[in-house]
Amino acid sequence: MTPSLPHFLIVAAGLFTFGIFTATTRRNAVGILMGVELILNAANVNLVAFHHFNPSPLLTGQIFALFVIVLAAAEAAVALAIVLSLYLTQKSIDVAEANTLKE
């Protein structure tokens, strides 16, 4: 069978779901960041697939995906800086311990 658009969308959805699951379930801060990467990449797959099957002279999809990758990288850098700061504060990166804003 020839892969058409829905196939790619389903893959992207699956990636998104795994990404949500990972982001909400991990206790490890870096794990959560991994999940976030999965979410972003799922969005990327969605964007490229749409461009491939509905091309535009402006290359909108591709450009958008490129921006997402850049932003993902920047965001990962900042997030890791926050994780480092968290480690310096509580000597561990278990987010369950970071509940000082409780109530």
Add this chain to the structure above:
Amino acid sequence: MGEEQRLFLWAIPALPLLGALFNLAFGAWLQRRNQTRIIATVAVASVSFAFGLALLHTLRLPGLPENERVLHQILWPLIRVGGITADVAFAFDPLTAVLCLVITGIGALIHIYSTAYMQGDRGYWRFFFALNLFVFSMLVLVLADNLVLLFVGWEGVGVCSYLLIGHYYDEREKAAAALKAFIVNRVGDGAFIVGLLLLFWSLGGSWIVGPTNKLANEARWAAADSDYRPNHATGSLYLPNVDVDERRRPTFRFELLKAQIAELDIGAQENLLSRSWHGIPLLAVIGVLLFLGCTAKSAQIPLYVWLPDAMAGPTPVSALIHAATMVTAGVYLVTRLSFLFALSPLVMTIIAVTGGATALIAAAMAMVQHDLKRVLAYSTVSQLGLMFMGAGSGAFGASIFHLVTHAFFKACLFLAAGSVILAMHHEQDLRKIAGRARGMRTTRLTYLYACLAISGIPVASGFFSKDELLFGAFTAGANVLPGVGPWLWAGGVLAALGTSLYIWRSYFLAFGGPADENLHESPRRMTWVLVVLAVGSGAAIVLGFWPPLGQVLNSEALRHPWLERWLEPALTPVTRWTETRLRHVSTSAEWGTIFASLAASLAGWAAAWTFYRPGSRVRVPNLGLAHRSAARLFYLDELYGYLIVTPTKLLARSFYAFDRYVIDGAVTAIAATARVLSRAEDTFDRVLVDGLVNGLASTIGALGKGLRRTESGKLQNYVYAAVAGALLVIGLNLLLGR
């Protein structure tokens, strides 16, 4: 009537009033600075000057024609309502003149005496204030030209009597005696007022101005042939403000009353005599009520109970008030209203019989007293009884004569007794004095002379005045109810016997025995007054000397004694009425009565000498019950206590109980109800209202606690929430966004 003469009638009472006010204002201050002399001087001077003024006005009276012999001065209008006119106005006629002179004269003497007697007393200034105020009130009483002002003075003397009897107010019995005097007087005052109003009503009195009952027309009034008619029509100097109408209206003024009643055409007399109340003639009711007022003031039966206790006051008080002046107010009133009383033989009989009975009973009581002042007090009651007996028999002039002589010798007796009491350091019991005062020469001699006067020995004036009274009773005739006259006379003779007995008893018991050298004679101020009074009781003979002698010598001048001639303008037409009703007796009967009374006096002296002279071995027979009851006022005090005082106290207590249990109970019950209600409201407030509010608060709290759990601080929970929210928004968009 010539030129306008300035009258100073107002000054006669005003001077003692000013003296009283001065001593009230400055007395305490002066006394603290040891300036009692100023207090005394002011008091004595005010009364003395009043005497001088009274004398001056008295001297003016003979210059006036007989039917106008009155000096009249209106000070200011007091009551002018409808038909009633009662002003503050003074009328000075011969009767008033006599009384004014007695009051101010003897008053001044007693003031002088008291400056020495009351020396060192803590309430010196208070004494003179009250004494001056008393003289003022008494003068208002006798000078008043109408019954209303008279009553003002009447009450004033009652108040002053209370103040003076209660001078030593820190001793309970003495304060109680003052209260008793005042209350008994008040009972009399009540009767007086009722009688007064009845009199006014019976004259056709109403609040609407109009003619009285039967009105003669003007011409008849002007031409009516009445021997006595006050010459008011010309608006003379002496009654300048009387207009013709006022003569016909019901009035309180004595002059006009007399004119209205004497003038038959007015119909007032007929009204009084013909109307009756449950069978009792109206005049009798009025007369008895007014006389009841007199019995209270002049200590007759049935209201004499206050006088013996009144001896709790200082001796000068007893002398002035309860011998010479206040108690004579009753006699003055009877004489003033003689034109009223003389119309009814029934009333006259009541007065005379009451007087006679009182004279007898009081004499009996005086014989068994141990306290010297009480003997003299009962003696006063007895002598006043004689005066009323004379007045009731129609001998008004004689009763005034006896009033004057009695004032002199009774004051002398009291003041001499005071001298003894002072020397014995306020000991009043005759048994303790036991004749030791023999050494006080002036006191003893003046007391002796006064005893001669009161017991009716011809060397002093008392014999003549008492004899006039007794003779008046004997010949009372139609002035009283038929046949009463001679019985009155007999009672009077017995009373004279008793008088002589008790007074000589007191003399022997006080002055009889071996003299005590330690008792010194009193200061000269006091003894001088005693001498003057004794001389006065002798000199007063000229006032009434001497009808029987006039009969014998056929001398007109002697037949009508000087005083009675002087009083006649004031007492017409009464003397005319009474004289026509007299029973005529032979000259020998007249001398018989004289000898009878003389015999009674001597018998009394003899009895006293037998029993009570010093060294007498004859013992007084002990009459047991008679003795005991006489000593206790024949238990009249107890009777009154039983009949009146106890029920009054019971009533007072029942009112108190009602107030305490019923009224206070009701108030307490209301308070308790309020408390219960407030507690209920408090519970309601706490449970319901507060509960509601608190419940609300706790619900919100629970809500908040629930909501707080979203703030877990766990990052993952926040992410869940964010994702869930995003899904919700997408879902809603899908469902509804189309």
